[in-house]
Amino acid sequence: MKLGARSINSGQGGSLSKHERIAHSKITRKFKSAGQQLLFSQGKRGEVSDANGVTYTDFVMGYGPVILGHSDDQFSEILSRYLVNGVMMPGYTTFHQEYLERLLGDRPKDRGAYFKTASEAVTAAFRLAAMRTGRLGVVRSGYIGWHDAQIANSLKWHEPLHSPLREKLRYTDAMRGIGETEPAANWVDLRLESLAELLDRHKGLLGCFVFDAYLASFTTPEVLRQAVAMCREAGLLTVFDETKTGGRISPLGYDHDNRLGSDLIVIGKALANGAPLSLLVGDAELLAQAERARLSGTFSKEMIAVYAALATRDILEKPVGDSPDGWAEIGRIGTQVASVFTAAAQDAGVGSLVGARPVLGGGMFELVYHDDTLLGDKERREALLAALTGAGILLLEGHPSFVSLAHRDTDWADLHDRARQAFEEWNTSAGAGRG
Ligand SMILES: Cc1ncc(COP(=O)(O)O)c(C=O)c1O
Known part of the structure; x- marks a missing residue:
């Protein structure tokens, strides 16, 4: 049975919703859809699905551990x-x-x-x-x-x-x-x-x-x-x-x-x-x-x-594609992901505000804010994360994001389109350029 955000017992008396049984820390509460916290049910390669069956490209990868991909x-x-x-x-x-x-x-x-x-x-x-x-x-x-x-x-x-x-x-x-x-x-x-x-x-x-x-x-x-x-x-x-x-x-x-x-x-x-x-x-x-x-x-x-x-x-330890080993291939993948986000931000007209860069060779990448007002504005930064979630992309903000070997299957044009849409949506609804 799929679990949604609804109550276990909808009668009065303040019963807990299924999500509320879990004691969260701030970092386990990051991802929401329509104001509801996401509860995940499955991962396959570079993607995860939530309890409502919505699939996301995952650049959180459990905050770093999932290096090969989900259920490889x-x-x-x-x-x-x-x-x-x-x-x-x-x-x-x-x-x-x-x-x-x-x-x-x-x-x-x-x-x-x-x-x-x-x-x-x-x-x-x-x-x-x-x-x-x-x-x-x-x-x-x-x-x-x-x-x-x-x-x-x-x-x-x-x-x-x-x-x-x-x-x-x-x-x-x-x-x-x-x-x-x-x-x-x-x-x-x-x-x-x-x-x-x-x-x-x-x-x-x-x-x-x-x-x-x-x-x-x-x-x-x-x-x-x-x-x-x-x-x-x-x-x-x-x-x-x-x-x-x-x-x-x-x-x-x-x-x-x-x-x-x-x-x-x-x-x-x-x-x-x-x-x-x-x-x-x-x-x-x-x-x-x-x-x-x-x-x-x-x-x-x-x-x-x-x-x-x-x-x-x-x-x-084994060669992957043209790379001598998996670690090198992961660096190549993360470098490509960062360049896709940078290009998508430019195409959405927000390239002077935000982009992405590979970190330490590309096994990680992170969003970079080129505008100091935006850098200090947590609300607008979180709105960007929400827009990306809405476009089916989970990544971290104010923290490096992570790629896995499975992300070599990524449809790069599709990722670019979804990222561009998210940047455009953010630009109009959150007033990305306000300052
Ligand atoms: C550099 C560094 N040290 C220590 C930790 C703590 O690791 P753990 O969450 O496995 O206790 C983390 C976790 O993010 C980390 O990034």
């Missing part, structure tokens, strides 16, 4: 073959071992600790840092998870550096693990002078530097190399958080590809085509502390996600 036949077939081995053993398995061998083949000195979510892996990095340095404070740059010390007093990190919306402090209530003796300092503007100032202001209190690799698209490898060196010099453990980028822009992500040499990297999201898997990777001597730090929980040794990660790698 080859992935499902490999995954189901693995399942005969069971899903959880008393400890880690040959499958966990095999996956790390394949992932870390180029990094012979490294080990990996298994988690389900990147928030867990970052919390683990914080603990290792505190054990090594005796200091609980952290310097953060970017969204690094939802646990208290990761998110408390943080910013709208995905906004461009000059956006008026970027610096508004958020999540200021009811958070533990931050305070005078354990500061969670934000490196906001990515200037080395500001980082030096933070390291000096909180001298002796900071044990860990964590950087969201997505923000590398706002600066250069050289600045980041110097940032890592400055933090090391000040005695901090350095962590490159490749949750969005690892397994997406390349097998291991930005730090590895640019040889930045951070002490630890966190990878997550795109490793297992939607199955929950995250890893903390670093040299054996540091990861040997995992035992003393008790870095695991019941589900850390769960096997379905590892099977899914092995299947995902089997597929991505």
